[in-house]
Amino acid sequence: MTTEPRTFPPRPLRDVKATYVRQGGCPSFFAQVVVDFEPWEQGVEFEVADTRGVPGWPAERVSELHEAFGSSVREELADLNPGTTVAVAVVLRSIKVREVDSKSLAFRHAGRLAVRNALVEAYGPPPCPRRSRT
Template sequence: MRQTSCLSDVAIVVVDFEPWEEGFTFEVADSVTVEDHFRHQLPGFHAALVEGIREELAEKVTDVPLALAVVLRGIRVHETDSRDESFRMAGRVAVREALLRLNGPPPRPERRRARPS
C-alpha cells in the first residue's frame, strides 16, 4: 500500500510502432477508452508520451531517417500516481522495448577467464 503523499509513477500504455511515410506521426486508435473523469488529462498524457518517444528515438536512432507511425492501442491511468512525467518515461521505455524486439539484446561483454594457477 502506498501513501498518497509519496510520489510514484503509473503509466500503462500499449503502442504499436509501424512503418510509415518519412517522419513521425502519433495516432490514437478508435478502440482506446479511459474512464470519463480522466478524459481532461488525456491531451497532456498523450503529449508527454509523444515527447518521451521522440526523446528516446533521437538518442537511440541516429543513423537512419525516421519513417514511423506510433499508434496508441491502450492506456491506463491511476487516479493519484499518473502524471505527465509518468507518460514521458513510458514513451522512452516503449522505444527501448521496440528496439530490443527489433534488434535483439545488446551484445554481452565476454567474461574474463580466471588465470590458471
C-alpha cells in the same frame, strides 16, 4: 566495428507494452501503455487509436498524458545511433491509469520504455560489454 545503416522499424511491431511504476514513497508514479510501431514515411507520426478517453478523467488530463507519451517517444527515437533512419507511425492503442499515481512524468518514462522495448523486439537485446582480461 561498423554498423550497417538501418531503418526503424524494420517491420510492423504490434502490441508493444511498456509499464512504468515507481512506488517507493510519495509521489508514486504509474503508466501502462500498448503501442504499435508501423513502417511509415521518414520521421515520426504519432496518433492515438482509442479516442474513448479514460472513464472519470477529463479529456484535457488524458490529452496531457498522450502528449507526454508522444513527446518522449520522439525524443527517444531522436537519440538513436547515427545511421538509423526513423520512418515510423506510432499508434498508441491503449493506456491504463491510476487515479492518484498517473502523471505526465510517468507517461514520459513509459514512452521511452516503449521505444526501448520495440528496439529489442526488432533487433534483439543490445550486446553486453565484454570485460577485458589484463
